[in-house]
Structures are given as structure tokens and as C-alpha cells.
Amino acid sequence: MRETVIKSGYSIVALVVLAVLLVSVITLAEATLRGVRLDLTENRLYTLSEGTHSILEGITEPINLYFFYTPEAVQDIPSINTYAQRVR
Amino acid sequence: MRAIWTVYRRELSAYFATPLAYVFIVIFLVLSGVFTFYLGGFYVRNQADLEPFFNYHPWLYLFLIPAVAMRVWAEERKSGTIELLLTLPVSMWQAVAGKFLAAWSFVAVALALTFPMWITVNYLGDPDNGVILASYLGSWLMAGGYLAIGLCISAFTRNQVVAFIIALVLCFFITLSGFPLVLDAFRGWVPAGVIEAVASLSFLSHFQAIAKGVLDLSDLVYFIAMIAAWLYACAIVIDLKKAD
Numbered sequence: 001m002r003e004t005v006i007k008s009g010y011s012i013v014a015l016v017v018l019a020v021l022l023v024s025v026i027t028l029a030e031a032t033l034r035g036v037r038l039d040l041t042e043n044r045l046y047t048l049s050e051g052t053h054s055i056l057e058g059i060t061e062p063i064n065l066y067f068f069y070t071p072e073a074v075q076d077i078p079s080i081n082t083y084a085q086r087v088r
Numbered sequence: 089m090r091a092i093w094t095v096y097r098r099e100l101s102a103y104f105a106t107p108l109a110y111v112f113i114v115i116f117l118v119l120s121g122v123f124t125f126y127l128g129g130f131y132v133r134n135q136a137d138l139e140p141f142f143n144y145h146p147w148l149y150l151f152l153i154p155a156v157a158m159r160v161w162a163e164e165r166k167s168g169t170i171e172l173l174l175t176l177p178v179s180m181w182q183a184v185a186g187k188f189l190a191a192w193s194f195v196a197v198a199l200a201l202t203f204p205m206w207i208t209v210n211y212l213g214d215p216d217n218g219v220i221l222a223s224y225l226g227s228w229l230m231a232g233g234y235l236a237i238g239l240c241i242s243a244f245t246r247n248q249v250v251a252f253i254i255a256l257v258l259c260f261f262i263t264l265s266g267f268p269l270v271l272d273a274f275r276g277w278v279p280a281g282v283i284e285a286v287a288s289l290s291f292l293s294h295f296q297a298i299a300k301g302v303l304d305l306s307d308l309v310y311f312i313a314m315i316a317a318w319l320y321a322c323a324i325v326i327d328l329k330k331a332d
Contacts, residue, residue, distance in 0.1 A: 011328040015321055022317040023285050029309040030288055040218040041301035078266030078293045 034086055091178045095186025096193075099160075103194050112156060113198045119148055120202055136213025141205055142223045142299050146263050146292055149234045154255035156194070157238025158248045160187050161326065165246040174330065184323045188232075188239055188315075195231045199224065219301035226298030229311040230291055234259050236318035243325040259291075266290035 039047045048056075067088065074080040103109040120141065124130045128140020164170040173183060209215045241255040242248075264270050266287045274283050287293075294307045 008328055011324050014324050018317055018321055018324070022313055023289070025313045026288055026310050027285050029306040029313070033304075033306040033309060036305040038303040039301070040222040040303055042216045042218045046300075046302045075268055075271070078287065078290060079296055081266065081287070082293050082297065 030085070091182040092186045092189070095178060095183055096190045099187050099190030100193060103190070108156075108159075109194060112152065112194075113201060116148065116152055116198045117201060119152075120144065121205070123148070124205065136209055136215040138205060138209055138215065138220050138223060139299075141202070142227060145227045146230065146295060149231055150256065150259050150263060153195070153231060153234035154238045154241075154252050154259060156191055157235050157255060158242050158251040160191065160239050161243040161322075162246055162248045162251045166248075170326075174326075180323050180327060184239070184319050184326070188235065188319055191235050191239070192228075192232050195235065196228055199228055199231070216301065219299075222301045222303055223299040225303070226295050226307075229298070229308075230295045233262075233291055233311055233314045233318075236315045236322070237262065240318045240322040240325060243322050244329070262289055263291045266293045 037046070039045070069084045069088070071081070074084070123144035124138075124141040128143060130140045133140065161170070164173060174180070178186075206220060209220075210217070237259055238251070238255040241258065242251040244254075245251050261270055267290070271283055271287060274286055288310075294310050297304060297307050
């Protein structure tokens with residue numbers, strides 16, 4: 001009896017540890033692996049072309065990028081939310 | 089490795105020896121067609137892509153995958169063959185992996201049989217086949233995630249209906265975990281970091297990210313971690329309830 005109680009205790013602890021591990025791996029992957037991506041579209045829609053790169057290299061003036069984002073406004077649209085997380 | 093292969097072959101042939109495989113495949117193909125052409129407005133959109141087809145996959149899987157997964161362990165437990173299986177020279181993880189891979193391959197077959205849709209869209213227009221390939225990959229990975237959850241729940245009980253319903257509800261919440269429906273339950277009493285973590289668990293947002301045509305490493309890690317964690321949980325549960 002006592003052994004089964006100890007065993008089920010171990011298993012429940014293992015399940016909790018597993019859940020925490022899962023969430024942390026996913027959050028960590030999202031934070032660190034950002035931008036490591038393979039663009040499979042035929043026209044490279046999500047990749048900067050060589051032409052764009054050379055234009056960007058030719059710019060000498062400083063460029064300011066403004067990012068406007070209201071978390072409350074996109075609550076219902078998770079895809080925009082994840083996009084904002086990525087480009088921020 | 090040989091043990092996994094043996095379990096895998098046995099499980100996969102079991103699907104096709106019973107009406108399960110044929111019923112599942114026919115229903116999956118019919119429903120995916122109905123959703124694409126009627127709800128998705130495939131023709132009305134006038135765009136050569138398979139977005140209306142893939143958009144309904146999470147919802148199709150929500151019902152159909154728990155139905156495949158519910159029998160996997162619950163049936164073994166009910167008929168008592170789980171004792172036989174676990175006393176064979178097969179380790180726990182080999183049995184779990186074999187059964188999962190068999191179910192996953194079976195879903196892959198069902199998914200591959202939707203190829204007429206791909207032919208249709210290529211005949212009608214000039215779609216981006218890279219996006220379609222990425223969507224298929226994402227859809228299959230997502231199916232693996234649903235399956236792993238279903239298998240884990242199936243290990244809890246000897247009643248298949250209970251396994252089905254609980255897996256369905258759990259999958260529903262995980263699918264929508266980025267949406268207010270789930271997040272509102274957490275908002276207000278847990279820190280923002282937890283809400284972000286819950287939101288990052290959503291099947292839907294990760295699938296949509298891949299279905300865009302971009303294979304992000306973090307999405308890949310998400311699906312693989314999800315599958316591995318639920319399968320590991322499945323092994324723990326079987327071990328815990330071995331004597332029940």
C-alpha cells in the first residue's frame with residue numbers, strides 16, 4: 001500500500017515537472033530561435049532579395065523604425081500577437 | 089528498434105484489418121472536401137491556393153484524431169491485453185513509440201489521399217506549391233500533436249468514450265489557447281508571463297505560422313516538444329496505472 005502511494009507520488013511529480021519543462025522549452029525556443037526559418041514559398045515572399053540587400057547597404061542616413069502595438073487591441077487575433085512578438 | 093518496428097507493424101495492420109481505417113479515411117476526405125468547397129468558399133475566393141482546405145484541418149482533427157487515439161490504450165486495458173503487451177520483451181517507451189508512429193503514419197495516409205485537392209488547384213490555376221508543401225507538413229505535425237494528447241488520455245481509462253470526450257475537450261482548449269476564450273480564464277489573477285506562456289501553447293497559431301509557407305525552427309521545436317512530452321506523460325500514466 002505504502003509503496004503504491006510513494007510510486008504514484010513520484011509519477012505525479014514527474015508529470016508536473018514534465019509540464020513545466022514543456023512550457024519552458026516552448027517559451028525558450030520562441031525567444032532564442034526567432035528568425036531561424038526556412039522560406040518555402042516559390043517566390044521567396046518572406047525573404048529579402050539581393051536587390052533589397054544592396055539598396056539597404058547603400059543607405060548612409062540613419063533609418064528610424066517605429067513600431068506601434070496595442071496588446072489590448074489584438075487580444076482576439078492571436079496571429080497578429082505572435083507576429084508582434086517576433087518582429088519586436 | 090526492432091521492437092518498435094514490430095509494434096508499429098502490428099498496430100498499423102490492425103487499423104486496416106478493422107473498418108476503422110476505411111471509415112476514418114472516407115469521412116476525413118468527405119468532410120475536408122465539404123469544408124473546402126462550401127464553408128471555405130474555394131471557388132468564390134477565386135484564388136489558386138489551398139487555404140480554405142487547410143484552415144479547417146484543426147477543426148477536423150479536433151473530432152477525428154481523438155476518435156483514432158481513444159482506442160489505442162483504453163482497448164488494451166479493457167480487453168486485458170495490456171498485461172500481455174507489457175510482459176513481452178518490449179520496453180514501455182518502445183510500445184508507446186510504436187503505437188504512436190503507427191497512428192501517425194495512418195493519419196499521414198489519410199492526409200496523402202487528399203492529393204486530388206492539390207491536383208485540382210494546380211489544374212485550375214498556378215498555386216504556390218511551396219506553401220502547399222509547408223501546409224501539408226504543418227498539418228501532419230499538428231495531427232501528431234493531437235494524437236499524442238489522445239494517446240495520453242487513452243492511457244488513463246479503460247472506457248473509450250471517456251477517453252474520447254476528455255481528449256476532445258483538452259485538444260479544444262490547447263487549439264484555442266491563444267484566444268480570449270481560454271486566456272480570459274487566466275486574465276486578472278496570474279502574471280502576464282504565464283498568460284504569454286499559455287498563449288504560446290496554441291496549436292492553431294503555430295499551424296497557421298507554418299501554413300503561411302515559412303518553416304520556423306521554433307514552430308518545429310514546438311510540435312516536436314509537444315509530441316515528446318505527451319508521449320512521455322503517456323508512458324508515466326501507463327506505468328502508474330499498470331495494475332488497475
